Amino acid sequence: MDISSSLLLLSFVLFVIIIFIFNKINGLRTSSVSKKKLTDHVSTHSYGPRFPQGSLGWPILGETIEFVSSAYSDYPESFMDKRQLMYGRVFKSHIFGTATIVSTDAEVNKAVLQSDSTAFVPFYPKTVRELMGKSSILLINGSLHRRFHGLVGSFLKSPPLKAQIVRDMHKFLSESMDLWSEDQPVLLQDVSKNVAFKVLAKALISVEKGEELEELKEEFEQFIRGLMSLPINLPGTQLHRSLQAKKKMVKQVEKIIGDKVRRAKNKEEDGAVAKDVVDVLLKDSSEKLTHNLIANNMIDMMIPGHDSVPVLITLAVKFLSDSPTALHFLTEENMELKSLKELTGEQLYWNDYLSLPFTQKVITETLRMGNVIIGVMRKAMKDVEIKGYVIPKGWCFLAYLRSVHLDKLHYDSPYKFNPWRWQERDMNTSSFSPFGGGQRLCPGLDLARLEASIFLHHLVTRFRWVAEEDTIINFPTVHMKNKLPIWIKRR
Numbered sequence: 001m002d003i004s005s006s007l008l009l010l011s012f013v014l015f016v017i018i019i020f021i022f023n024k025i026n027g028l029r030t031s032s033v034s035k036k037k038l039t040d041h042v043s044t045h046s047y048g049p050r051f052p053q054g055s056l057g058w059p060i061l062g063e064t065i066e067f068v069s070s071a072y073s074d075y076p077e078s079f080m081d082k083r084q085l086m087y088g089r090v091f092k093s094h095i096f097g098t099a100t101i102v103s104t105d106a107e108v109n110k111a112v113l114q115s116d117s118t119a120f121v122p123f124y125p126k127t128v129r130e131l132m133g134k135s136s137i138l139l140i141n142g143s144l145h146r147r148f149h150g151l152v153g154s155f156l157k158s159p160p161l162k163a164q165i166v167r168d169m170h171k172f173l174s175e176s177m178d179l180w181s182e183d184q185p186v187l188l189q190d191v192s193k194n195v196a197f198k199v200l201a202k203a204l205i206s207v208e209k210g211e212e213l214e215e216l217k218e219e220f221e222q223f224i225r226g227l228m229s230l231p232i233n234l235p236g237t238q239l240h241r242s243l244q245a246k247k248k249m250v251k252q253v254e255k256i257i258g259d260k261v262r263r264a265k266n267k268e269e270d271g272a273v274a275k276d277v278v279d280v281l282l283k284d285s286s287e288k289l290t291h292n293l294i295a296n297n298m299i300d301m302m303i304p305g306h307d308s309v310p311v312l313i314t315l316a317v318k319f320l321s322d323s324p325t326a327l328h329f330l331t332e333e334n335m336e337l338k339s340l341k342e343l344t345g346e347q348l349y350w351n352d353y354l355s356l357p358f359t360q361k362v363i364t365e366t367l368r369m370g371n372v373i374i375g376v377m378r379k380a381m382k383d384v385e386i387k388g389y390v391i392p393k394g395w396c397f398l399a400y401l402r403s404v405h406l407d408k409l410h411y412d413s414p415y416k417f418n419p420w421r422w423q424e425r426d427m428n429t430s431s432f433s434p435f436g437g438g439q440r441l442c443p444g445l446d447l448a449r450l451e452a453s454i455f456l457h458h459l460v461t462r463f464r465w466v467a468e469e470d471t472i473i474n475f476p477t478v479h480m481k482n483k484l485p486i487w488i489k490r491r
Helices: 003-025 032-045 064-072 078-087 106-113 126-132 142-156 159-177 188-205 210-228 238-265 277-282 291-300 308-321 324-344 350-354 357-370 401-405 419-423 445-462
Strands: 090-095 098-103 120-122 375-380 384-386 389-391 396-400 463-467 485-490
Touching (some): 064 078, 064 090, 106 375, 106 396, 106 401, 126 210, 126 238, 142 277, 159 350, 159 445, 188 210, 188 277, 188 445, 210 238, 238 291, 277 291, 308 324, 308 357, 324 445, 350 445, 357 419, 396 401, 445 463
Antiparallel strands (some): 090 098, 120 375, 463 485
C-alpha cells in the first residue's frame, strides 16, 4: 500500500472512530434495553447449533477497522475468507457500529434478498438515511414501494426508452469521442461518468443540455460527497452542504414537474406518451406519489448513473485491456455488426447491441469480477431462520456478494477474467447476483447492460488503445485509482 493509500485508510479509520463516538454521545447505542437485547441474543444463541458463530470484536469499534483495512487492500475479501475458515460461510460480527450477521453463502443471501418487509427491510448508515429521506425508494416498504418500483421498472425496460438510450448514447459519445486527442490520455472513468449522467438525467427528467444540466450536475456532485460523511448536520459540515445541495435539486425538479403539469393542462404537448420517468409517475392516480416525493426520488435514482454504470464500463475496458484475446474477439464481433449495418444501410437498434453474444459475456464476466455492488445490507424485523441459521431481530444482515462471485466453489479460477465461462453457464443462479435480488432488484439492470454494450461498440470500432497501469479501489465504492488513462489511436 503506497503513502497516499495509507493516509486515506488512516483518515477513514479516524472517520469511523469519530462516528462511533458521535453515536455514543447521542445515545444511539447506549440504551440499557438495546444492550440487554444484544447480550440476550449472544448468550442465548452463541453456543446453540443455529446461531452463527463469530466475534463482536473490540468494544464500540467492533471489527470495523479490520474490515475497512481489508477492503482497502489488494485482497478485499481477506476479512471474509479468514472468518469463513473459522466460523463458516455465515458468521456474526460487529461493523460500522452495528451487530451484523455476515453471509458469503449464495443460498442464504438469495433467501434474505427475496424476503418481504415483514422479515427484512433495507438498512443504510445514518448519513445515507438522512440524505435520502424517509420517502426514498431505497428505504420505503410495502405497497408504495411495489407501486413505485413497478412503474419505474416497466418504463426502464420499455422498447421506446431503449431506443432513446441508443440515440442519446450515440450523440453524447460522438460529441465526446470527436474531441479525443492522440497526444494525451483519455480518462475513461470520467468520460463514462459524464455520458452516463447525461443519459440518466434525460431518461429521468428530460434534462439534457445547457445551464440546467450543468447546475444539476454541480449540485449532484456536492450531494454525493455526503454519502460517506460524518453524521453531523451543522453549517460548514459536508452533510449540511449535501443536504442543501439536495434541496436545490429538488426545487429544480419540482419546477420541471410543475411545467409538465401546466403544459399537460394547456394541452401544449402530447400527454399520451411518457417521455421520462417523471411522466410515468405523474400519470399514476395514487395520491401518495406527491410532486415532492417524485422529485426527491429522481435525485436518489441518479446515484447509479454516477457510480454503477460508469464503473461497469470502466472495469470492462480495464479487463479487456489486460486480456488481448478477449479484446480481439469483442472487436471482431462489433466490427462485423458495424460492417453489416453499413452494407444494408440500417441503423443500429437496441436489440442489435444486446444480441452480441461475446459482448454480453464480457459484460457478465465484468459484473462477476468487478463487483460494482460489493454487498447489500438488510435489517431483521424478527428472528428469521434460514438454512439452519438464526438471524436475530434488530441485527443487520450483510449479503457480501463479492465473496460469492469470487468463490472457487462456484467458479473455476475465479480471479481470472474469462468471458468464455458463460458459454455454458446459466446466469439465473444464486451464485450470480450483481444487481441484488428480490423485490428490490435494480430496475435499471437492462439499461446498464445496454449502455455498456453501446459504449464498448463505439470504443472498439473507432479506436485502438493502450491503457496505463491502474489499480482498482474497492472501498468505499469501486473505482479506478487514476481514472483509467488510455492512449488512443483512431482506426
